[in-house]
Amino acid sequence: MYFRIILFVFAVVFVAQNLLCQSTPLLPKTNERESDLGILLGLGMNFQSGDFYTTKDCKCLFSDGNKLGYSFGAFYQKEFANSLKWGIMLLFESKSINSSYRIKELDEVTSQSTNRSEYIPLDYRYKAETNISMISLLPYLDISLVDFLVTRVGFSVSSLGQAEYTHSKELLQNTARLSTGEVVNVNFKDTDGNVKVIDKTDFQNKISLQFGAFAMLGANINLSSNLYLSPIFQYSFPLTNISDNGNNFKVHSWRFFMQLSLKFGKKMELDD
Numbered sequence: 001m002y003f004r005i006i007l008f009v010f011a012v013v014f015v016a017q018n019l020l021c022q023s024t025p026l027l028p029k030t031n032e033r034e035s036d037l038g039i040l041l042g043l044g045m046n047f048q049s050g051d052f053y054t055t056k057d058c059k060c061l062f063s064d065g066n067k068l069g070y071s072f073g074a075f076y077q078k079e080f081a082n083s084l085k086w087g088i089m090l091l092f093e094s095k096s097i098n099s100s101y102r103i104k105e106l107d108e109v110t111s112q113s114t115n116r117s118e119y120i121p122l123d124y125r126y127k128a129e130t131n132i133s134m135i136s137l138l139p140y141l142d143i144s145l146v147d148f149l150v151t152r153v154g155f156s157v158s159s160l161g162q163a164e165y166t167h168s169k170e171l172l173q174n175t176a177r178l179s180t181g182e183v184v185n186v187n188f189k190d191t192d193g194n195v196k197v198i199d200k201t202d203f204q205n206k207i208s209l210q211f212g213a214f215a216m217l218g219a220n221i222n223l224s225s226n227l228y229l230s231p232i233f234q235y236s237f238p239l240t241n242i243s244d245n246g247n248n249f250k251v252h253s254w255r256f257f258m259q260l261s262l263k264f265g266k267k268m269e270l271d272d
Helices: 002-021
Strands: 035-053 061-063 066-081 084-094 098-110 117-143 149-171 175-177 183-185 195-202 209-219 227-238 246-264
Touching: 035 084, 035 227, 061 098, 066 117, 066 246, 084 149, 117 175, 117 209, 149 227, 209 246
Parallel strands: none
Antiparallel strands: 035 061, 035 066, 035 246, 066 084, 084 117, 098 117, 117 149, 149 195, 149 209, 175 183, 209 227, 227 246
8 A cells, every 4th residue: 555655656657757857838948957766675773762651461661672673755856056966855764673571570479389479579570562654755955066975964854653562561471489499380370381461552642743863875787778776874853752751752773775777868968
């Protein structure tokens, strides 16, 4: 579905651009400047700033999350002055992160020989695995002082799609030693194994409209006279929190893109 939306938007932009550039008896053809149309796919890391908290069973606070992320989409750009192009990208972006922390908690443990219970500290890990994705529109300015360089700066407007998390608790030990010296097996009383899911839900108070800024740097590699392959590095800086359930909870990202682009509308000299 997202891919169809991306194709549709860029098809409309491409057709409109060509219609506007056509000459008519009342509007002679002017000096045509270069345009580029292409697709791009990127992989990189998402990493969390600030923190967020869950609300079921415990108000657990999660920070320093990260996870491998990806982005893909299409772009269009057009030269409007020497070495300057305006452009726009439309991307689907996966901005998920995982965060966890360890803690010791007092828990009731029962002797297997005497059936007597006592509370001893057990080692647990709380974990939040998020699923965050968005559709982003990224207008930008391309400043290329030399032909082979790709240098873009711009901002992003994104619609937050999925924004959910799975909150789990893991018991990190299989045995415990009682005050009597007896070693007993330990596990969760209400589930098999050492992991139980506490909650799986959407982020509360999520902010659907996201804003950010970004910069890109890369190089163009000629495959033919008008076809280019471009490795590009991008860093994205968010300006909007993902959710108000936390303290300045944002997801930053960097991507290494491979971009395939078609150049058309070479510069032409006007006839006298």
